[in-house]
Amino acid sequence: MRNVPTNTVPLRIITPGARRVAVLGAGSWGTTFAKVLADGGADVSLWARRAELAREIAESRRNSDYLPGIDLPPNLWASSHLREVLDTSEMVFLSVPSQSLRENLRAVREMIPAGVPVVSLMKGVEKGTRYRMSEVIAQELDIEPGRIAVASGPNLALEIAKEQPTAIVVSSSDPQTASQVAVAAHAPYLRSFTNNDVIGTEFGGVLKNLIAVAVGIVDGVGYGENTKASIITRGLAEITSFAVASGARPETMSGLAGLGDLIATCGSPLSRNNTAGRLLGQGYSFEDVVRRMNQTAEGLSSVAPVLELADGLGVDMPIVRQVAEVLAGTMSPRDIAPHLTTDGDDLPQDEHQR
Ligand SMILES: NC(=O)C1=CN([C@@H]2O[C@H](COP(=O)(O)OP(=O)(O)OC[C@H]3O[C@@H](n4cnc5c(N)ncnc54)[C@H](O)[C@@H]3O)[C@@H](O)[C@H]2O)C=CC1
Numbered sequence: 001m002r003n004v005p006t007n008t009v010p011l012r013i014i015t016p017g018a019r020r021v022a023v024l025g026a027g028s029w030g031t032t033f034a035k036v037l038a039d040g041g042a043d044v045s046l047w048a049r050r051a052e053l054a055r056e057i058a059e060s061r062r063n064s065d066y067l068p069g070i071d072l073p074p075n076l077w078a079s080s081h082l083r084e085v086l087d088t089s090e091m092v093f094l095s096v097p098s099q100s101l102r103e104n105l106r107a108v109r110e111m112i113p114a115g116v117p118v119v120s121l122m123k124g125v126e127k128g129t130r131y132r133m134s135e136v137i138a139q140e141l142d143i144e145p146g147r148i149a150v151a152s153g154p155n156l157a158l159e160i161a162k163e164q165p166t167a168i169v170v171s172s173s174d175p176q177t178a179s180q181v182a183v184a185a186h187a188p189y190l191r192s193f194t195n196n197d198v199i200g201t202e203f204g205g206v207l208k209n210l211i212a213v214a215v216g217i218v219d220g221v222g223y224g225e226n227t228k229a230s231i232i233t234r235g236l237a238e239i240t241s242f243a244v245a246s247g248a249r250p251e252t253m254s255g256l257a258g259l260g261d262l263i264a265t266c267g268s269p270l271s272r273n274n275t276a277g278r279l280l281g282q283g284y285s286f287e288d289v290v291r292r293m294n295q296t297a298e299g300l301s302s303v304a305p306v307l308e309l310a311d312g313l314g315v316d317m318p319i320v321r322q323v324a325e326v327l328a329g330t331m332s333p334r335d336i337a338p339h340l341t342t343d344g345d346d347l348p349q350d351e352h353q354r
C-alpha cells in the first residue's frame, strides 16, 4: 500500500441532486462495486475497517492492495467511521466476508437510516445457522424482506474495476426495491437486470463457488478440459437440484446468478475459489491454502453448511461432498472425478433426472 500522509483530511465531494449510497467493506468487491455506483452517478461513501486503507482510498483514489493499478472516481469517498459513512445514505450495500456479516450488522443496526434498501453483495452461507445473507440481514436489522435486495452474477472484481463489460442481476421480493437498486447499480460497463427469486439468486452465488473449488482441484491435479467441462455441467445439475429444493426457480440457475457466474468463476484464475481449489489439487493442505490466500474464498466456509442443508432437503451433492472430503484430507485430489465416481448401484443414470 502506498504511504499517504496521516495529517490531511480527506475531502468528500457532494454533488447536488446525486443519490447518496453507502458501501460497507472495502475489499476487492466492495471497492469495485463502490466504483460502479460512483460511475453510475451516485455520491458513494465506502467503509474500510482499517483507517489506513480508508485514507488511501479517500486521498489517493487507490486501493492498491486489492485493486492494483485502478483509479477510483472522485465521487467515491472512504472512511473507517461507520457513522460518517452511513449518515444520510439512501441505500446501503454490504460486502464484508459472509462469516462476519452478523457481527458487522450488530455494530451498524442503529446507524442505518430508516426505510432505506439494504443490499447484499455477498456469496456465502453462515456456518452453524446455515442462513443466507439476506436472512441474516432480516434478522439483525429487523426489517421486512421487501426492503432487502441481493445482487449476483459473473462479476470478477478486477475485470469490472478495469471497466470490462458485464451484467448483474438484482433480486428482491419487492419489484420496486429491485428496480430502485438496479437503477443505482449500473455503469457504462455494467448492465443490471432484475428478478424476484431471492433464494435462487443468492444460492447461485454460493453454490458456484463450491463447483469452482472442484474445478480448481482437478486443474491443480493436471486434468484437462473434458474433466472440467464435465464437472461444470454436472455441477450445474447438482446446484440446480439443491436450489430448486430450497425454493428457487430453475430458470434462475440458468441465468446470470447461476450458469453465468459458474462459467466466470470456474474459468478464471482471478477467482479465489478456483485458486484455492488449484492449490489443493497441487497438494497443499487446507491449512496451507488458508494461509496462502490473503483474500476471501467463500466456498471454503460454505461447504459444510451447504452439505448440512442438502442432507435436510434430501438432495445428493456428489461434487460438493467430494470437495468436502478433499478439504478434510480424507480424499486424494487425484480421486476427485465426481461425474465418474459411483458405487455402481445407480447405473445407468438418466442425465436429466434430478
Ligand atoms: N471479489 C469478487 O470478485 C467478488 C466477491 N463477491 C463477494 O463479496 C464478498 C466480499 O468479498 P471480497 O471483497 O472479494 O473479499 P476481500 O477478501 O477482497 O475483502 C474482504 C474485506 O473485508 C475485510 N474484513 C475481513 N474481516 C472482516 C470483518 N470481520 N469485518 C469487517 N470486514 C472484514 C477485509 O479487511 C477486506 O477489506 C464475499 O462474499 C464475496 O463472495 C461477490 C462478487 C465478486
Ligand SMILES: O=C(CO)COP(=O)(O)O
Residues within 6 Å of the ligand: 123, 153, 154, 155, 156, 157, 209, 212, 261, 264, 265, 270, 271, 272, 273, 274, 296, 297, 298
Ligand atoms: O463471485 C465472483 C465472481 O462472480 C468472485 O469469485 P471468487 O470469490 O471465487 O473470486
